[in-house]
Amino acid sequence: MVSLSQVEKSAGGRLLYRGVSLRIAPGERWGLVGPNGAGKTTLLRILAGEEEVDAGRVSRRRGLTIGYLRQEAVGQADETPLLVHVTGARGELAAIEAELARVEAALAAGGPRERLAALAAEQGRLFERFEQLGGYDLEARAEAILHGLGFRRAQLAAPVASLSGGWRMRAELARLLLTGPDLLLLDEPTNHLDLASVEWLEAHLRTYPGALLLISHDRTFLNHLVEKIASLEGGRLVTYRGNYDAFERQRAERRAVQAQAAANQERAIRDAERFIARFRAQANKARQVQSRIKQLERLARVEVESEAPSVAIRFPQPPRASRVAVELKGVDKAYGETRVYRDLHLTLERGQRVALVGPNGAGKSTLMKLLAGVERPDRGSVRLGSRVVRGYFSQHTADTLHPERTVLEEVKAVAEGRTETELRALLGRLLFRGEAVEKRVAVLSGGERTRLALARLLVRPPNLLLLDEPTNHLDMAAREALAAALAEYTGTLVLITHDRHLLGRVAREILAVERDPDGRAPATVTLFPGDYEAYRRAQAEAARPAPRPEGRPRRPARADRAARRRAKAEVNRLRREVARLEQELEAVMAEQEALGARLADPELYHADPDGFAEAARRHEEAGARAAALTEAWEQALAALEQAEAALGEGVPRMR
Known part of the structure; x- marks a missing residue:
């Protein structure tokens, strides 16, 4: 369907990869992984035809349709209503509708019988083609997709220009899903989705008939969807069968075999060199010596792949605080005419590990800001317990760093009493090593900014840790390091994340924040004991219809x-x-x-x-x-x- 053969590509004077080959067959499901900066997005752009290669060949089947979702919205949004924007992706249907309008106008104008008969036959063919392409239920399918991605019915008539960047990305994803191309290329499709939308998208893609290649740092999403992994490793593309967990096992086994083979080879080389040194001067051993020398000259050294530098995150032991960490009493909060909370009561105790879940716009981030003291309630109180120290990371914390400061200066600004040696050691564990600590914040990537924001949190040991989407822009290795650190954290933790792997490792209770779809009534907050999977099972059980009363068995419907x-x-x-x-x-x-x-x-x-x-x-x-x-x-x-x-x-x- 589409293939790369011996592709070479450089960017900004740096070689990204050489000798890359890949073949995607119809219906295959691939995950593309690799460290940040390895060139994953560039490879997607090459497959989509938006980027040229420096060397090698790209082949695409004639007539192949490709849908490409970028990480960020591109271009200016217009005033087109959302539903019209999404359904407009089916250009062939629009063309058929235009043809039908022309034929109907010609029929209404009248004319010779033979001409009217030909027009009626053409109209029949157009109706048949329109039905084959799903034209009659196009809007219904578009609405179902938009609803699955979190849009409310009231938003369907809103102009695309009124949507934020994240919601515009959802709209573009909806267009692609409705179009149904032969090959779907998705670059971080879960970035702007809440948990419910991620799970809906995952279920939808499981039944997608076309081929799929996606970049994602969501381990659970990859595990549930892909059957092959293409991994960018040191400028090469290595392919593996299975999902992400299988890939990690195979890569570890492969590196272990490489290391053992390299060790065996080194022993053999040392043995040969000792033989040569010992018998070089003996005429009766000359033949064997020359044989060993030639063997060493011909020997292809076993190369052991080097591990990429990994992030090391460890939260300091937090100071002991009172039993109650934070308490909300009778809290009201509104933005203009929108009342988010009314008479909210909530108590979090020392050592609780809570995840806030709920759809985007329900009020999760507002609740987190109230807990962090960033927002003040309109009525009621938010009180910290004795000796409680808050640490807060929001989705936008990385954007609030001072752009003209260096990495080291930004950490020093919150590190009273810490030596520069201690701070450099801390930054080194987060991959800011050597001269990297002198880089200005303005030139850092999204992932580097997130790591720097986490470093600022680690300088002072909070015993109330409030994290709102802390994995944004982090690669898989950094996410795993963060999950491991949070699993060992002994303070009180409140977390918002759409990363289900992180949720499963960290959260022990769920705070469900729910609101009616129109957003008119205040949000409700309900505490569920148990982890996220237990919460999901409870929700599924509650949504299960009641059993039918016994009686005459009904005839199976069509x-x-x-x-x-x-x-x-x-x-x-x-x-x-x-x-x-x-x-x-x-x-x-x-x-x-x-x-x-x-x-x-x-x-x-x-x-x-x-x-x-x-x-x-x-x-x-x-x-x-x-x-x-x-x-x-x-x-x-x-x-x-x-x-x-x-x-x-x-x-x-x-x-």
């Missing part, structure tokens, strides 16, 4: 029969997938066993060093493929068991 046909088709598809994976896995395991037997031969290395290296490489690849196939088979089998449970049919087992 929708029920159609649903059963779809379920049966899904079972058949999963059976084929399980059988295919079994066959592939057996073949790979046989290959791995044969290569292992070959590598076990102690004479192989000396007799054929190149063959040994090739066998080791193939053995490693076979192991990685076997691991990925095993995981894919287990997932497919689990899905099949679940699908067949409703149909009462057996599940094939692996031979």
